[in-house]
Structure formats: C-alpha cells, structure tokens
Amino acid sequence: MPRNKYDTIYQDLKRKIETDEFAYQELLPSENLLIQTYDCSRNTVRRAIGRLVTDGYVQTMQGKGVRNIYRPAAQTAFAIGEIESFRESARRNGQTAATKVLLFMEIQASASLAEKTGFAPGAQLYYIQRLHYLDDMPLIINHNYFLRECTPGLTREIAEASIYDYLENTLHMTIVNSRRIMTVEKITEIDEKYLDLNAEDYNCMAVVSSYTYNSDGIMFEFTQSRHRPDYFRFQENAVRRPVS
Amino acid sequence: MPRNKYDTIYQDLKRKIETDEFAYQELLPSENLLIQTYDCSRNTVRRAIGRLVTDGYVQTMQGKGVRNIYRPAAQTAFAIGEIESFRESARRNGQTAATKVLLFMEIQASASLAEKTGFAPGAQLYYIQRLHYLDDMPLIINHNYFLRECTPGLTREIAEASIYDYLENTLHMTIVNSRRIMTVEKITEIDEKYLDLNAEDYNCMAVVSSYTYNSDGIMFEFTQSRHRPDYFRFQENAVRRPVS
C-alpha cells in the first residue's frame, strides 16, 4: 500500500514501465504533464522520478527528458538495494519458498566471533543455521546471529516461519538499514552436505555478510548467507557522478 | 570539486564523519542547526543527508535525529553504487594501478555474442581484453565490448591508459548509468594463465557483467569483469522500505 503521494506516483510509473505502457527508449511525459496527471507539485513528481533513477528504470537528461531504459531482469534471489526477507523475495519472484532450521542455540560471543560479527565480546546471541529452499531446491545456507536483548523470545518455530515478520509485527522493531558485503569463499563441509554440491564441481560459494541496524542505531543482526554459486545472481544500478 | 550547494554540504558532512569529527553512534546536528551552519534552506541540507543515507553513512529517525553509523570499510576494488574506472578506484584506495592490454581487435557481433551482450547482431564492436594489476598483483581480467559508432578512434594505446578518460574528455561523451550483475562462474584457462590461479585452489571467479549507457540512451559498452575470488569484495547499503 503506498503511504504517500510520491510513492503512489513512483509505483504507478514503475508499473507502466514494467508493463510496456511506456516503450523502451521512449521519453516519459514531461514533469509538467506529470504534474497535471497526478495533480501534485513538481517536487513530488521529481521525487518519484529520482527513485526510478536510482532503481535503474529511467535516466534523466537535462533539457531532453526522462528516458525509459528498463530491461526485464532474470529472476534474482536478491533485490536491489532493499532489505527483503527470504519469503518476501520468493513471493516477489513467484517462487515457492521453504525453510529448514538446522540449528538453534543461545551462545555468547567469543573474542573471535565478536571480531567477525561486530558484536561486543560476551554479547548474548541467538545462533541459527537455516537452509532455504527455492522451488524445492536447497540454495542458501544462512548463519544468523541475533542480539538477544533486542530480539527476545525468538524460538525455533519462529525461525521456521519468518523472523522478520516476528521482529516487525510482534516485537514492533523498526528495521532501518543493512550493510552488505559480497565475497567469494571456499566451500565448507556443511555447504557440501546440505546444498548437494561436490567440491570437484564448484569449490566456492557466493557469500553475503550483512550487518543490520534497527531504529535505535543498534546492530542487532549479523548474517552470513552462503549461496550456491550456480544460482547466485545480484543486480544493481550505478550512476556516474562527476569526478571530484 | 563540488559543483553545487548540496554536494558541498554532503562532502563536508561525509568528511566529518570519516574523520570522527562526529562520533560513531552520535547524532549529527539537527537540520535547523545545519541550516544555520551552511546558510541554506532546509531542502538543501535534507538533500545532502539523503545521500549520506543511501551511502550508508547515517540513518535518520523521525522525531529523533540523524545518527552516524559509519564504519570504516576494508579496501574495496569496487565502489558502492558508482561508476568508477579502474584507475579512479585505485587512486581512491591509495593503491598503484597498472593495466596490460592482452587483446585489441575490431569484431562484428555474432548472434551468440549479441545474445550475451545485448548489442544488435552484426553491430561493429571493439573487443578488448585487459589485465589489471593492483599493487603489482594481477587481480582482474576485463573483457570490454564497445560500440564502435559511439566510441570512434579507440586504440590500443588509449586502452593501455584510460578508456573512460578518452570517452569523457576527448569524445565528450556523457556516461550516465550502468546496470551491473554479479555472479560466480567457473574459472577458464585464460583466467588461470594470467591471474596465477590453479583450479585445485579456487575453481571459481567473481564475475561482474555491466551494461553501460550514455546520455543518448544508447548502451555503448558491455563489460565482463572477472575477479580473483580471494581479492574480490563488494559493499553496498540497503534500506528497509515498508512492505507494500
């Protein structure tokens, strides 16, 4: 549900682009026309267009107009610049998702774990290993570390369903942003066992490490996502800014 | 050189965050104070702050303020959400860059190449293979395909130096945006040969495919960058938006 005017306009323009109502390489209606169409101010349409730019849907050219450069992408396991739970992502791509909890335990951050995750040494954590299936194929192993004082009452059952749903709708936590780092790492025995991989084929995995913050500025989650390399795909749009 | 007011403010705040002038987890001065500091309107400071948010430097909380959540990152070969040439990226990280041209030829897009790159079949292209060294270590093999009608006069010598410098400063082309897709792929013999890798160690590479557009909306470049897996690192910041 769009919450405000610029989001409504953004969603509408995005839909029209995705459904070819605006043709590829064509110019969108000018700002003045959009102002009349949506009965709003220029700032508001510009805000909607600005988001289309960062999402890679259009490019703007001073004096010329706004050009549709959207190309339908192959299905991606991860969205661009957004935080999505595994279930949300699967639903967006029209795939069936399933999750199996391999491990659920409460631990205390050792010095080495603190170094790796960014939590304080001695911090009380939930450590969860989960296997994610997409269309009945095991694709991702997640190692989640949640700060217990921020995520009380987490259970194995919640981990089977959706942790983010629990955090947002039951604990009313506000998840704000997530720093993600992508690397390629050697496969481990756990990976090999659960993802049906053999090291003679692929001996590496795509690894996404993410540090997630809530609205109190507290990093409450560290997650390492290990992806089957042959199904991993990450897309982003970059904008050229004048060299300073 | 900052070109306008909001960029000046953005650069200044970013510097103050990076140099710990604002402490980690502290709130930045309120918008009203920043208005006085920079003698500008509220929209202008908000625009600067907005960019700090998308860059992952700060998080904003309605009613509370703007919190510094910047953590210095390890050196990355790629910048976040920006288009950088290899030389620019190296300079930013204080590293020495060198480039060796392995292959420079003019080709015509076959059906299969057209499929892979997105160029029209039969398109006249420059095909360039380059090996990029960082601090004397060969880290990346680039396969560049440039549309000849958009990039006339490209030579092996220019490819040795900086193609982007030539495109922007000599041809006065305006590079706008780039769609990038990251995947993990099997190592090839070329990779093995030039990057000093042996398949028994790592048999995969991090591959970044990018489709780059100019201000005429023409995709003039397709590039496949193949990165040594043990030195590949890509960082981004994601923002949680309300589920619609």
Next chain:
DNA sequence: ATACATAACATGTTTAAACAAGTTACGGAG
C-alpha cells in the same frame, strides 16, 4: 536553402513556508 539568433520547453538547483507525525523533556496534579 543555409545559418543563426531566439523562443519554447526540458530538467537541475535553491529558497520559503506550512503542516504532519514521532520523540523527549519539563512541569504540574495526584
């Protein structure tokens, strides 16, 4: 017919103001 100034139109930057909504600190009532 060509060349060039110009008008019309496009997006880019900046200011000002008002209201909405969330958070915090203060002060009075109990």
Next chain:
DNA sequence: CTCCGTAACTTGTTTAAACATGTTATGTAT
C-alpha cells in the same frame, strides 16, 4: 515521588515560486 499531558523539539511530506542550464524547434536574415 510518580504519572501524565503538553510544549518544544526532531524528521517527513507537500506546495509554490524563482532562477539556472541544457536541448530543440522556429522563424528570420542572408
């Protein structure tokens, strides 16, 4: 001292207007 409402903050959304700057089409002078 505690509770609670409110005032005084904070950021979020939206409008309006002006000027800057880049592009394109038009129309006039050659």
